[in-house]
Amino acid sequence: MAKKKTTKSKTETLDFSKYVRWFWMVFLAGILAVVMLFLFASWGFLGEMPDHTKLENPETNLATEIISSDNKTLGKFYFNDNRTPVGFEDLPQNIVDALIATEDIRYYDHSGIDARGTLRAFSKFGSGGGASTISQQLAKQLFTKQVSSNKIERLFQKFREWIIAIRLERQYTKEEIIAQYFNIYDFGNNGDGIRSASRIYFNKEPKDLNLKESAMLVGMFKNSSLYNPIPSKNPVGVKNRRNVVLAQMKKYEYISEEIKDSLQKTELDLDFTPENHREGIATYFREYLRGFMKEWAKEETNRKPDGSKYDLYTDGLKIYTTIDSRMQQYAEDAIAQHMPRLQAEFDIQNTPERNKTTPFLELSQAEVKKLLNDGMKRGERWRILKAQGKSDKEIRASFDKPTEMTVFKWKDGKASEVDTVMKPIDSMRYYKSFLRPGMMSMDPLTGHVKAWVGGMNYKHFQYDMVKQGTRQVGSTFKPFVYATAIDQLQFSPCDSFPRTPITIEANKFGNPEAWTTKNSDGNYSGKQTLKDALASSTNTVTARLINEIGPQPVVEMAKKLGVTADILPVPAIALGTADISVYEMVAAYSTFANKGVYNKPVMVTRIEDKNGTVLYQFAPESKDVLSEEVAYVTVNLMEGVTQAGSGRRLRHKGVDKYNHVYREIMTGYPYELKNPIAGKTGTTQNQSDGWFMGMVPNLVTGVWVGAEDRAVHFKSITYGQGASMALPIWGLYMKACYEDETLEVSDGQFEKPSDLKIDINCEARDEGDLGSDEDPEDSMDFDF
Known part of the structure; x- marks a missing residue:
C-alpha cells in the first residue's frame, strides 16, 4: 500500500513541474518577444525611426519673425505653422510646474519611460489613464503619426515612442525636452508652440504668463481642439480643465490650497489677439517686407550653404527692422481717431440727395459708368471669373447680382465689419467713397x-x-x-x-x-x-x-x-x-x-x-x-x-x-x-x-x-x-x-x-x- 502512495506523489510532482516549465517558457518567450519588439522597432522594422541627425535637428517648420527696433514682434510669415521656438529660460517656472504636475510627476526621475506608470497602465488595461511621459509625448509629436484605432498598430507605435523617448533623453537635457515639447505643440488658432499661443490668447510673451494663464495652456495639452478657449468653442470646458491643472499643482504641493481655490473661481481673462497676415500691427509694412524678402531670397549671394533658396515661410528667419512698435501704434491710433471723423463730414457733404453721381463729384453718369467699368477689370473678382472661362458679358452680369458679403464700416468712431447683401457693382461704389x-x-x-x-x-x-x-x-x-x-x-x-x-x-x-x-x-x-x-x-x-x-x-x-x-x-x-x-x-x-x-x-x-x-x-x-x-x-x-x-x-x-x-x-x-x-x-x-x-x-x-x-x-x-x-x-x-x-x-x-x-x-x-x-x-x- 505504501508503494502505491509514493508512486502517486511522484506523478503529481512530475505534473506540477511541467506547469512550472511551461510558465518559465512563456515568461522567457514574452521577455524575448518584448526584447525583439524593441530591437525590431530600433532597427526600423515597425516603422521609420529617426537617425542621430534627425534627433539632433528635428524637422519642424518655423515661421519667419519680424522684429521691431524696440525688440517687439510685429508679425510673422508662415503657411501652416506659426511657430517661433523659445528656450527653457524663457518659460516661467509656473508653466513648467503645471506641466510636470499634470502630465509627468516623475519626469526628473526616469530616463524616458516611467516604469511604474507603464505597469499601472498594463495592469488596468489603460483604464487608469495613459503612461506616456513628456519625452514620449514629444517623440509622438516629432517623429510618429497618430494611427487608427487598430490596437496592434498602436502597440507598435508605442514601442517606437519608447525607443525615441529614450534616445531623446540621451540627446537632450530635461530642460531642453520640456522646451521642445512646449514649442512643438499646436494650441489651435494658429498658436503653434507656446510663444504663439501666449501671444494669441493673452497678448504677452511666455515669460510674462501668470499662474492661471499657464494652467489654461497646459490644460490644452490634453486636447487643444476640445479645450479651445475661444468663446464660440468651449469656454466652460476650458475653465474646468484649467481647474484640474490647478488641482494637480495643489496635489503635488506646487501651490497652496488657498491659491488653488482663489484661482479656480476666476474667469479665463483672455486677451485674444489673432496672428495672421491681414491683422495686427504694421500690416502694410509687413506686406512691403514680404516683397523685399522675396527679392532678397532671389539673389545668388543670399543662399543656404547647400545652394538652395531660403523659404520665407518655413525657415525661421529673423528680420530686424527699423520700425518702432510704439511709434507705429501711435501712428495707427492717430489715423483711427481722425479718419472716422473726417469720413463722417465727407458723407454729410456727399449724400445721394445732393449729388446723383455720389461719391463722384463733377462727373457725368457716362463718366461714372466708365470709371466703374474700368474698376471691374482691375479687380480680383474679374480675374477669378476670367480664369474660370467666363465671358466678359457673363462677368459684367455677375456684378449686378446681389451677393452676401462682409464690408468695412466706421461704426461709433471705430473700424468694424458688417455682413450684408449687396450687388458687387454697388460695393465698388461704396468702397470708392472712402477717404484713405x-x-x-x-x-x-x-x-x-x-x-x-x-x-x-x-x-x-x-x-x-x-x-x-x-x-x-x-x-x-x-x-x-x-x-x-x-x-x-x-x-x-x-x-x-x-x-x-x-x-x-x-x-x-x-x-x-x-x-x-x-x-x-x-x-x-x-x-x-x-x-x-x-x-x-x-x-x-x-x-x-x-x-x-x-x-x-x-x-x-x-x-x-x-x-x-x-x-x-x-x-x-x-x-x-x-x-x-x-x-x-x-x-x-x-x-x-x-x-x-x-x-x-x-x-x-x-x-x-x-x-x-x-x-x-x-x-x-x-x-x-x-x-x-x-x-x-x-x-x-x-x-x-x-x-x-x-x-x-x-x-x-x-x-x-x-x-x-x-x-x-x-x-x-x-x-x-x-x-x-x-x-x-x-x-x-x-x-x-x-x-x-x-x-x-x-x-x-x-x-x-x-x-x-x-x-x-x-x-x-x-x-x-x-x-x-x-x-x-x-x-x-x-x-x-x-x-x-x-x-x-x-x-x-x-x-x-x-x-x-x-x-x-x-x-x-x-x-x-x-x-x-x-x-x-x-x-x-x-x-x-
Whole structure:
C-alpha cells in the first residue's frame, strides 16, 4: 500500500513541474518577444525611426519673425505653422510646474519611460489613464503619426515612442525636452508652440504668463481642439480643465490650497489677439517686407550653404527692422481717431440727395459708368471669373447680382465689419467713397523708418499708399522750388516779391503755351517776404521764383532728393502737379532736416537664420545734396508755416487765434505743440488730395489723405485742404510721441550752421495779410 502512495506523489510532482516549465517558457518567450519588439522597432522594422541627425535637428517648420527696433514682434510669415521656438529660460517656472504636475510627476526621475506608470497602465488595461511621459509625448509629436484605432498598430507605435523617448533623453537635457515639447505643440488658432499661443490668447510673451494663464495652456495639452478657449468653442470646458491643472499643482504641493481655490473661481481673462497676415500691427509694412524678402531670397549671394533658396515661410528667419512698435501704434491710433471723423463730414457733404453721381463729384453718369467699368477689370473678382472661362458679358452680369458679403464700416468712431447683401457693382461704389490715408515717419539722421501706415484697414484696403501709391503733392512741392532758388541765387527768407499775377510766355522753358497763375484768395496787393509767401502758400510768388531759376533745376533738385517719378520740366510743377509717393516725400524732406544730406530710407537692419547667423547687414546709402546753410534756411522758411501759416493750428486747441470755431472734426484735437516745427501743407486741384509734411530735428513725418479716385473729394476747401485732412493725423501722432518720454523725440531748435551768411532775421509779418483761416491759398490754382 505504501508503494502505491509514493508512486502517486511522484506523478503529481512530475505534473506540477511541467506547469512550472511551461510558465518559465512563456515568461522567457514574452521577455524575448518584448526584447525583439524593441530591437525590431530600433532597427526600423515597425516603422521609420529617426537617425542621430534627425534627433539632433528635428524637422519642424518655423515661421519667419519680424522684429521691431524696440525688440517687439510685429508679425510673422508662415503657411501652416506659426511657430517661433523659445528656450527653457524663457518659460516661467509656473508653466513648467503645471506641466510636470499634470502630465509627468516623475519626469526628473526616469530616463524616458516611467516604469511604474507603464505597469499601472498594463495592469488596468489603460483604464487608469495613459503612461506616456513628456519625452514620449514629444517623440509622438516629432517623429510618429497618430494611427487608427487598430490596437496592434498602436502597440507598435508605442514601442517606437519608447525607443525615441529614450534616445531623446540621451540627446537632450530635461530642460531642453520640456522646451521642445512646449514649442512643438499646436494650441489651435494658429498658436503653434507656446510663444504663439501666449501671444494669441493673452497678448504677452511666455515669460510674462501668470499662474492661471499657464494652467489654461497646459490644460490644452490634453486636447487643444476640445479645450479651445475661444468663446464660440468651449469656454466652460476650458475653465474646468484649467481647474484640474490647478488641482494637480495643489496635489503635488506646487501651490497652496488657498491659491488653488482663489484661482479656480476666476474667469479665463483672455486677451485674444489673432496672428495672421491681414491683422495686427504694421500690416502694410509687413506686406512691403514680404516683397523685399522675396527679392532678397532671389539673389545668388543670399543662399543656404547647400545652394538652395531660403523659404520665407518655413525657415525661421529673423528680420530686424527699423520700425518702432510704439511709434507705429501711435501712428495707427492717430489715423483711427481722425479718419472716422473726417469720413463722417465727407458723407454729410456727399449724400445721394445732393449729388446723383455720389461719391463722384463733377462727373457725368457716362463718366461714372466708365470709371466703374474700368474698376471691374482691375479687380480680383474679374480675374477669378476670367480664369474660370467666363465671358466678359457673363462677368459684367455677375456684378449686378446681389451677393452676401462682409464690408468695412466706421461704426461709433471705430473700424468694424458688417455682413450684408449687396450687388458687387454697388460695393465698388461704396468702397470708392472712402477717404484713405498714407503715412510714414523717419529719422532723418539715420534714414531709419519708424512708422509706416499704408491705409486704415489692410483686410479691406490693400493698396499701400506709402510706397505703391503716388498722388499730386500740391504745395508740399514748393519747398523744392524755394530750396533751388536759395541754392542758386542765395535768396534770403527776408527777400520780398510782389503778389501780383505773373504770366510766363509760351516757349519759355519749353512750355508750349503761356502759363498764368493766380492766388486762390484773390489777393494780389503788396509784397511778401519768402517766409511769409511760403507760410501763406502764395502761388504767384512761387511762380516768380521758378521764372527766375527755370523748372529744369527744380526737377534736378527733386531727383537729388530721391524723387524717382517723371517730372516734366514745365513751370506748373512749381504748384505741385507731380505725382510722388509719401515714401519719397518723407525722404526728400528729411534731407532738409539732416543738414542737406540725403539718406535713403532704411527698413531692414539685418536678417538672421534660425541659429542666429547674420545673413544680411544693411549698408547706409547717403549723399550730399545741399549745403548745410541752404538746408537750414529752407527749414527756417518752413517753420513759418507752423508759426503763422496753414500749420498754425498745431499751436492751438481747436479754436485758433482768429477765433474761428471748427466743427467736431477740428475741436477734438488739442495739440498745443510749443516746440519748433517745420512743415508744409498741400492741397491739390478740387481738394482731391490733402498733405502735411512735418519735421522736428530728429523725426520727419508725411501724411496724405484722399480717395482712390480723384473725382471723389470734398466740395469745399474748408475740410478739403491739407490742414484739415492730413495735419490732424500728424498732430495726434506727434502729441502721443511726445507724451512717451522713452522715445526721446526732439523738442528743441533745429541746429543753426556756425557760418550762416544768409539773413533770416526778418521783421514781423503783417498778420492782416494771412488770408482766410481756411487757407485756400494752399491749393493748386493754375491756368494753362
